[in-house]
Amino acid sequence: MSLYGAVExxxxxxxxxxxxxxxxxxxILRIPTTTPDETLARVIAFFRPFAGALKAIGIGSFGPLDLDPTSPTFGTIPTTPKPGWSGTNLLWPFQEAFGIPIGLTTDVQAAALGEGRWGAAQGLHTFVYLTVGTGIGGGAIVHGRMLHGVWHPEMGHIRIPHDWERDPFPGVCPFHGDCLEGLASGPAMAARWGQPPEALPxxxxAWELEAEYLALGLVNILCILTPQRILLGGGVAQHPGxxxxxxxxxxALLNRYLPAPALEGDxxxxVMPPALGERAGLLGALALAMEMAS
Structure with missing residues (x-):
């Protein structure tokens, strides 16, 4: 039987x-992230017993990632605060070991793929998956294909209105300060309020302000991509209410400007939670492998 490999x-x-x-x-195997050589060697060792049946492997990874096939650094993590991982190529060790198609995308793009195939976006051709947790990241499927341009989407770093009188907090993003991630991620909430989001009643x-920032970001994404659905995942987004x-x-922000039936009512x-929960990224990597083999 044909099998597909997945790596989150x-x-x-x-x-x-x-x-x-x-x-x-x-x-299924969980491997702690240590050095690139050690971690990737253990991942490849996991797949070796299945090598004869594997048709492709899909990888959904933390980023940023160089996903431009014409780039000399295609498949690498160019820069990351994760010690030792900057410049690591995630593609060639698998290509060298197995000689089968290897797909690579961001973890959040993979989650979007998984939700499109098996989750809350089944039957849709254009949708967005936004995760709100330690960071904020977004993946977009447009007409059935992952959206990649000169770079992959960086929805967490869009700029949103910041009312300095209501919220004098400067933001935690080391690059932009008060971008969406800088104002609305889990670390931003913890730094602003002095306790982690899960501890806030x-x-x-905090939750009215968090809703304001997320709504501003989602309306911007909606107006640019006009997705059929937005899935809001991540630990912060799951807070009750x-x-x-x-x-x-x-x-209120849309103010009936867009007359699409999907935007009427409540x-x-x-805007829905993902259906696959914590498995979205891993199953999305599996869906990517299936695409690569087709």
């Missing part, structure tokens, strides 16, 4: 699996 490459762990879909994963003013606040604020079917 994170800053603290790599998740590896082989299978054909959510209901058929023959093996539902009636804390946040999503209804985001929807309500988005409706937006419950337009």
């Amino acid at each position: 490459a994170g800053g603290t762990k790599f998740l590896c699996a082989v299978g054909t879909g959510p209901d058929h994963l023959e093996a 539902p009636d804390h003013p 946040l999503l209804p606040r985001v929807r309500e604020r988005m409706r 937006l419950e079917t337009y």
Whole structure:
């Protein structure tokens, strides 16, 4: 039987699996992220027993990533705060070891692929997956294809209005200060309020401000890409009561400007949580492998 390999490459762990879909994963292994040589060697060793049946491997990785096939550094992590990983090529060790198609994309783009194939975006051709947690990242599927231009999307670094009187917090992004990630990520909330988001009660003013910032970011993304649906994932986004606040604020900001039926009402079917949960990235890498083999 044909099998596909999946790798979700994170800053603290790599998740590896082989299978054909959510209901058929023959093996799953968690590998701590150490040095590139050690980590990638362990990942390749995981796949070796399946080499004869593997048709392709998909990798969804932390970034940034060089995904331009014409670039001399295609497949590498150009720069990252993860010690030792800057300049690491994630493609060639797998190509050299297995000689099969290897797909590479960002972890959040992979999550979008997974949701499109098996999750909350099934049947849609254009949608966005935004994750809000330690950072903010976004993946876009446009007419069934991952959106990549001169670089992959960096939705967490869009600039949004910042009311300095309401929120004098300068932001935590080391590059932009008060971009969306700088104002609304988990570390931004922790730095602003002196405690992590999960410790803040539902009636804390932090959540009204968080909903405001996320709504501003999502309205900008909506107006540019006009997706059929937006999926909002990540640990911060799962806080009880946040999503209804985001929807309500988005409706007010849009002010009925876009007459699409999907944007009428309370937006419950337009801005939704992902269906695959924590498995979205790994299953998305599996979906990427299946695309590479087709």
